[in-house]
Structures are given as C-alpha cells and as structure tokens.
Amino acid sequence: xxxxxxxxxxxxxxxxxxxxxxxxxxxxxxxxxxxxxxxxxxxxxxxxxxxxxxxxxxxxxxxxxxxxxxxxxxxxxxxxxxxxxxxxxxxxxxxxxxxxxxxxxxxxxxxxxxxxxxxxxxxxxxxxxxxxxxxxxxxxxxxxxxxxxxxxxxxxxxxxxxxxxxxxxxxxxxxxxxxxxxxxxxxxxxxxxxxxxxxxxxxxxxxxxxxxxxxxxxxxxxxxxxxxxxxxxxxxxxxxxxxxxxxxxxxxxxxxxxxxxxxxxxxxxxxxxxxxxxxxxxxxxxxxxxxxxxxxxxxxxxxxxxxxxxxxxxxxxxxxxxxxxxxxxxxxxxxxxxxxxxxxxxxxxxxxxxxxxxxxxxxxxxxxxxxxxxxxxxxxxxxxxxxxxxxxxxxxxxxxxxxxxxxxxxxxxxxxxxxxxxxxxxxxxxxxxxxxxxxxxxxxxxxxxxxxxxxxxxxxxxxxxxxxxxxxxxxxxxxxxxxxxxxxxxxx
Amino acid sequence: xxxxxxxxxxxxxxxxxxxxxxxxxxxxxxxxxxxxxxxxxxxxxxxxxxxxxxxxxxxxxxxxxxxxxxxxxxxxxxxxxxxxxxxxxxxxxxxxxxxxxxxxxxxxxxxxxxxxxxxxxxxxxxxxxxxxxxxxxxxxxxxxxxxxxxxxxxxxxxxxxxxxxxxxxxxxxxxxxxxxxxxxxxxxxxxxxxxxxxxxxxxxxxxxxxxxxxxxxxxxxxxxxxxxxxxxxxxxxxxxxxxxxx
Numbered sequence: 001x002x003x004x005x006x007x008x009x010x011x012x013x014x015x016x017x018x019x020x021x022x023x024x025x026x027x028x029x030x031x032x033x034x035x036x037x038x039x040x041x042x043x044x045x046x047x048x049x050x051x052x053x054x055x056x057x058x059x060x061x062x063x064x065x066x067x068x069x070x071x072x073x074x075x076x077x078x079x080x081x082x083x084x085x086x087x088x089x090x091x092x093x094x095x096x097x098x099x100x101x102x103x104x105x106x107x108x109x110x111x112x113x114x115x116x117x118x119x120x121x122x123x124x125x126x127x128x129x130x131x132x133x134x135x136x137x138x139x140x141x142x143x144x145x146x147x148x149x150x151x152x153x154x155x156x157x158x159x160x161x162x163x164x165x166x167x168x169x170x171x172x173x174x175x176x177x178x179x180x181x182x183x184x185x186x187x188x189x190x191x192x193x194x195x196x197x198x199x200x201x202x203x204x205x206x207x208x209x210x211x212x213x214x215x216x217x218x219x220x221x222x223x224x225x226x227x228x229x230x231x232x233x234x235x236x237x238x239x240x241x242x243x244x245x246x247x248x249x250x251x252x253x254x255x256x257x258x259x260x261x262x263x264x265x266x267x268x269x270x271x272x273x274x275x276x277x278x279x280x281x282x283x284x285x286x287x288x289x290x291x292x293x294x295x296x297x298x299x300x301x302x303x304x305x306x307x308x309x310x311x312x313x314x315x316x317x318x319x320x321x322x323x324x325x326x327x328x329x330x331x332x333x334x335x336x337x338x339x340x341x342x343x344x345x346x347x348x349x350x351x352x353x354x355x356x357x358x359x360x361x362x363x364x365x366x367x368x369x370x371x372x373x374x375x376x377x378x379x380x381x382x383x384x385x386x387x388x389x390x391x392x393x394x395x396x397x398x399x400x401x402x403x404x405x406x407x408x409x410x411x412x413x414x415x416x417x418x419x420x421x422x423x424x425x426x427x428x429x430x431x432x433x434x435x436x437x438x439x440x441x442x443x444x445x446x447x448x449x450x451x452x453x454x455x456x457x458x459x460x461x462x463x464x465x466x467x468x469x470x471x472x473x474x475x476x477x478x479x480x481x482x483x484x485x486x487x488x489x490x491x492x
Numbered sequence: 493x494x495x496x497x498x499x500x501x502x503x504x505x506x507x508x509x510x511x512x513x514x515x516x517x518x519x520x521x522x523x524x525x526x527x528x529x530x531x532x533x534x535x536x537x538x539x540x541x542x543x544x545x546x547x548x549x550x551x552x553x554x555x556x557x558x559x560x561x562x563x564x565x566x567x568x569x570x571x572x573x574x575x576x577x578x579x580x581x582x583x584x585x586x587x588x589x590x591x592x593x594x595x596x597x598x599x600x601x602x603x604x605x606x607x608x609x610x611x612x613x614x615x616x617x618x619x620x621x622x623x624x625x626x627x628x629x630x631x632x633x634x635x636x637x638x639x640x641x642x643x644x645x646x647x648x649x650x651x652x653x654x655x656x657x658x659x660x661x662x663x664x665x666x667x668x669x670x671x672x673x674x675x676x677x678x679x680x681x682x683x684x685x686x687x688x689x690x691x692x693x694x695x696x697x698x699x700x701x702x703x704x705x706x707x708x709x710x711x712x713x714x715x716x717x718x719x720x721x722x723x724x725x726x727x728x729x730x731x732x733x734x735x736x737x738x
Contacts, residue, residue, distance in 0.1 A: 398643060427731070428727075
C-alpha cells in the first residue's frame with residue numbers, strides 16, 4: 001500500500017510530466033526530481049516485486065539497455081526503460097513513475113512487465129539497493145570525463161558498492177580486467193560475457209601485429225591486485241582482451257556467454273591496411289554461445305564494440321529468465337530476438353535524407369571516439385565526416401582527452417567538417433593528425449547548422465555523412481535535425 | 493648533416509592522462525616539418541634507462557593509483573640518473589603530475605606526505621577543491637610571442653623555492669597555487685607546467701623553443717631553427733573562448 005506522502009509524490013510527478021508533454025518538452029528528469037524530494041524512498045516503493053535489470057559501465061550502456069529492451073519486447077514482454085541517457089536517480093525515478101501507467105495497462109492486457117534500467121556509475125551505487133534488481137550488468141570501465149567522474153578506481157568502487165547492496169545475479173565483461181576484478185568476493189553470483197580469443201582483432205594467431213600487442217593508450221596496463229604489468233594473449237580494443245598477470249596469476253576467465261566471428265570473413269570485407277578490424281556493416285554474422293548451445297545471428301548494429309553489447313544484452317535477458325523462471329527467455333530465443341533491434345538514440349543511428357543519409361555516432365570519451373573513428377575509416381559509404389566538440393558541464397569542461405585518441409593511424413573521408421564550442425581544439429587535433437587544412441572546414445557552434453547543410457550538399461548521392469558529436473552537441477544537432485529535416489523527437 | 497633529437501617518454505603506459513601525448517605529437521610535427529629527425533623512445537617501470545641517449549625527457553600526468561605504482565621506480569631506481577641529466581642541462585618537459593613528482597614532496601589533504609624526487613626545489617600541497625578551466629599566461633622566454641594558452645585541471649598547489657623561476661605569469665586561471673599569480677617552473681632546462689594535453693600544440697613558440705634548446709645543448713653552442721608557419725595553431729588559438737579578439 002502506498003502511504004499518503006508517497007501517493008502525493010507520485011501524483012505530483014505524474015502531473016508535472018503531463019504538463020511538460022503538453023508543452024512539447026521531453027519530461028525526462030524533472031518529475032522524478034520532484035518526487036524524490038517529496039518521498040526519497042520512491043524507488044523502493046515502485047520497484048517492489050518487479051522484474052528488473054540494471055545496467056551500468058562507462059561505455060555502451062545505452063546501447064546494451066536498448067538491445068535488452070528490444071529482445072524482451074519482441075518476446076512479448078512490456079518493457080519500461082529510461083530513454084535518452086536520463087540515467088541519474090532523477091531520470092530513473094521519472095521512468096519508474098511513468099512506468100506505473102504502462103504497467104497497469106500491461107496487466108490489463110495480461111502481459112508481463114520488465115524494467116530495463118540504465119544507471120550512471122555513481123547513481124548505480126545509490127539507487128541499486130532501492131531497485132533490488134534480479135540482474136545487474138557492468139559493461140566496461142574506460143576513462144570518462146575525468147573532471148566529472150574522477151579516476152577509474154573510484155568508479156570501480158562505486159559499482160562495487162551498488163553490487164553489494166543487492167543479491168542480484170551479476171554479469172561482467174570477462175575481457176575488461178577492471179570489470180572482471182569485481183568478481184572477487186562475489187564469485188557465486190557472477191556470470192561472465194566476452195569475446196572468443198580467436199576472434200579478437202589483435203591476436204597472435206590469425207592477425208599478429210608488427211608492433212606486438214601494445215596499445216597507444218590503455219586505461220588498465222597494470223594488475224588490479226598486485227600492480228604487475230599485464231600481458232595479453234589477444235586483444236580486442238582498448239584494454240579489453242585475454243589478459244593475464246605474470247605477478248599474481250589473476251587472469252581473464254573463460255566467458256560463460258561467448259561471442260565469436262570469423263576474422264577471415266571480416267578481413268575480406270575491410271581495407272587491408274587496417275590493423276583494426278571490426279565489421280562496419282549491419283548484418284555481419286556473429287556466433288553466440290552459452291552452456292553448450294550456439295546460435296549464429298546477423299549483427300543488428302555494426303561495430304566491434306557492439307559484439308560486446310550484443311553478448312551482454314542477450315546474457316542479461318537469459319539471466320533474468322533463469323532468476324525469475326521464465327522459460328520464454330531461453331538462450332536461443334533471446335539470441336534470435338536481437339536481430340530485430342534498431343540503434344538507440346544517437347548511437348549508430350542512420351537517417352535517410354533524400355538520396356543521402358547521415359549517421360550519428362555519439363562520442364563522449366577517448367575509447368568512444370576511437371571506436372567511432374575506426375568505424376568511419378572502414379565504412380565503404382562514407383561521404384564525409386563531421387566532428388562537433390562542446391565543453392558544457394554535461395560534456396566535461398576538459399577536452400584534452402581528444403589528444404589521447406589515435407587519429408594518426410587511420411584514413412578519413414576526403415571532406416572533414418568541424419564545429420562545436422571547442423572547434424579550434426578539434427581542428428588542431430585533426431591538423432596535427434596530418435589532415436590538410438584544405439580538406440577541413442571549421443566553424444564555431446553558431447555555424448553548426450550551416451556546416452551541416454554544406455556537409456550534406458558535398459556528400460555524394462548514395463553516400464553517408466558520419467557525424468561525431470559529444471553529448472550537448474548531439475542534443476543541439478538533434479534539434480536542428482527535427483526542425484530542418486523533420487526528424488521525430490527522441491522522447492516520443 | 494641531418495639534425496636528430498631523441499626524446500625519452502617516461503612511463504607512457506602509466507602517465508597517459510589528459511592528452512599529454514599531444515605534446516610529443518607537437519614536438520615530432522614541428523621538428524619533422526623542418527627536416528629534423530625526431531625519435532621517441534618509451535622507458536617504463538623496471539626498464540633499462542640510459543639518460544645519455546636522450547636530448548629530451550617527457551613526464552606527463554597520471555591517475556593517483558598509477559602514479560603510486562611508479563613512484564618507487566622513479567625516485568629510487570631512476571632518480572639519480574634523472575638528477576644527473578638535469579645537471580647536464582638536458583631538456584625536460586613535465587606536466588601536472590610529472591611536474592609535482594620532480595619536486596620534493598606532495599602533501600595530501602590529510603597531511604600525509606609523499607616523498608618525490610627532489611630534482612627541483614618545489615613542493616606541492618593537495619587540496620580538495622580543483623582548479624579547472626582555460627588558462628592564459630604571459631611568458632618571457634621568447635622574443636616574439638609572449639602569450640601562452642592552456643587548460644588546467646589540478647587539485648595540488650605548488651610552491652617554488654630558491655633557484656626556481658616560474659614559467660609564466662597568469663593572465664587567466666589559477667596557475668601554480670591560486671595565490672601568487674604565477675604558473676609553472678623553470679630550473680636549468682627543466683620546464684614544468686600545469687597545462688594539459690594540448691599545451692605544446694597550442695603554443696608552437698614553446699615547442700620551437702624546446703627543440704632549439706635541445707639542439708643547442710647537444711651541440712654546445714647556438715642554433716637557429718628555420719622559420720615555420722603557425723597558421724593552423726593560430727586558427728586554433730583564435731577559436732579559444734579565452735582568446736581576446738582584436
């Protein structure tokens with residue numbers, strides 16, 4: 001039973017969200033903010049006896065959340081999930097409040113409801129205990145905007161705190177030494193997902209690198225437990241790979257959920273000069289394996305990092321099925337269902353514009369930008385690249401991380417456009433990476449719309465303009481796209 | 493004969509934060525465009541270190557956890573050789589954490605003191621609040637341009653002792669400690685600053701100055717660099733929010 005104060009909180013929040021919608025503004029955090037003020041325990045109340053998956057990690061959580069929600073929807077569940085990165089306590093509370101209506105309607109229709117909640121790493125430590133999910137997923141730990149989040153070991157500690165507040169099954173990325181280290185002391189609850197060693201792009205067997213297995217920048221070169229330098233049998237990207245510590249023996253465990261693909265097939269479809277394989281095409285065949293069973297699927301969203309997201313999303317749904325006794329959530333069902341998932345807001349979203357298209361790739365931190373550049377440099381349909389760099393609070397004030405990204409070892413579309421409040425910083429980064437100034441056109445944020453028009457005009461028919469904005473730049477761009485190119489608003 | 497500079501990048505696998513490698517890209521670029529061969533070698537934890545091989549040394553900043561991993565190797569194992577290279581007027585560029593580690597100690601905000609190398613007479617006191625933001629400095633090292641641009645992101649307050657000069661005067665930002673209006677440190681050919689990442693890319697005069705100084709030390713006499721445009725750097729500087737528009 002809801003007490004009076006809680007009822008008031010929910011009622012007020014619902015009212016506000018209705019008003020905001022009528023005003024045509026996306027109500028993604030304000031209703032929750034007010035409800036939490038009136039009744040701080042609102043999340044415990046609304047999550048009681050519900051089926052819940054909570055996902056956290058620095059990269060890929062929006063995509064993984066979106067994929068898991070997609071799987072569950074196509075298997076007949078009603079899904080309540082937070083949209084467009086509203087992943088702090090306020091956004092999660094808003095989602096839960098708006099979920100009441102959805103849940104009631106689902107119950108009437110005889111459908112089961114699942115909550116798939118994305119939580120920011122710091123928010124995770126606070127809200128996870130209240131939500132009491134059956135399944136938690138930690139995607140990965142890459143350095144993020146350091147002025148906002150601090151160091152990676154602190155992020156890791158936040159996540160540990162959140163995990164210890166619940167009895168949920170824990171899904172961890174086996175290939176990320178920082179994430180996998182969270183298994184210690186929680187062994188009986190942990191299930192690993194990861195990539196097959198032979199499929200990792202930089203392995204000693206099918207794709208040895210001349211320069212060995214080293215990376216330009218790694219976020220975790222040294223052992224979490226004894227501080228000896230890790231060695232790798234194979235690497236996929238960043239610090240992800242089949243690591244082992246020669247000092248204390250800590251090493252990557254064989255994943256329970258394994259994703260693999262043929263590097264031969266991938267190499268055939270990609271440029272030969274690239275060290276950084278990773279299918280850039282939708283529908284690339286990958287194989288998922290779990291508990292002796294294996295299913296080959298067409299990858300719904302391209303990019304090597306999405307191999308991990310795919311494995312994590314399938315694993316999350318299967319784990320939920322096992323925990324809650326839902327036979328419909330079998331491994332085969334979940335794996336097959338992922339083929340129908342479309343990209344999430346700003347994540348590899350391809351939008352047709354006349355005879356051309358544009359593709360948005362949100363880039364918030366070094367590994368995100370690194371993945372996006374790798375993707376664009378391999379895309380056969382690239383008709384231009386447009387980078388936008390802002391430095392508002394939500395982006396992080398410090399843009400120096402663009403210098404940590406390896407721009408040098410890739411080739412880009414002939415035309416490169418640059419905007420955002422820090423367009424000068426990005427322009428200089430590109431110039432120093434060897435892109436001739438005659439190939440670049442850079443304008444301040446006030447000119448970002450003109451530059452978009454120009455970039456699209458210069459993009460050949462049948463080709464795609466790849467746009468790489470950071471967070472607030474993407475929001476601004478999205479508004480322009482809605483206004484000028486009549487795109488659907490993201491909160492609808 | 494082709495000129496050649498060899499730079500030692502110290503602990504690149506541990507001190508790799510805030511885009512500090514951009515400084516090396518800048519040195520490589522402006523040396524190579526002049527036909528100077530610029531070689532970079534990485535020397536990390538537990539690895540053999542022969543300072544006589546190098547004309548320049550680069551020490552960036554890292555996460556606290558990572559700086560703790562290397563401190564012993566830096567202070568006790570490589571320390572004497574680094575001090576010797578400083579005494580031989582070798583060129584050093586030290587940023588943020590690297591700057592702090594060259595000094596005597598780093599005192600944490602709870603009063604706990606971490607001993608550092610003591611190659612230069614400076615010390616740092618950590619505070620909880622951070623200085624974050626764009627910076628502009630006025631620097632007297634070179635004749636032409638006196639303005640340097642940077643971005644600071646640090647919680648340590650650094651103080652200079654006798655024999656050490658500041659690198660520049662703060663026009664915008666906090667600088668070394670937010671108190672005395674000074675930024676960075678210079679001792680012999682050791683140049684230290686709190687400015688991250690794109691410090692050298694945005695300040696080609698500083699880049700050129702370091703290249704020239706390294707060659708002069710190598711040759712034991714004056715050396716003139718061939719002129720080189722700063723067109724792309726100027727474009728970037730003019731786009732900075734802190735840049736005064738004419």
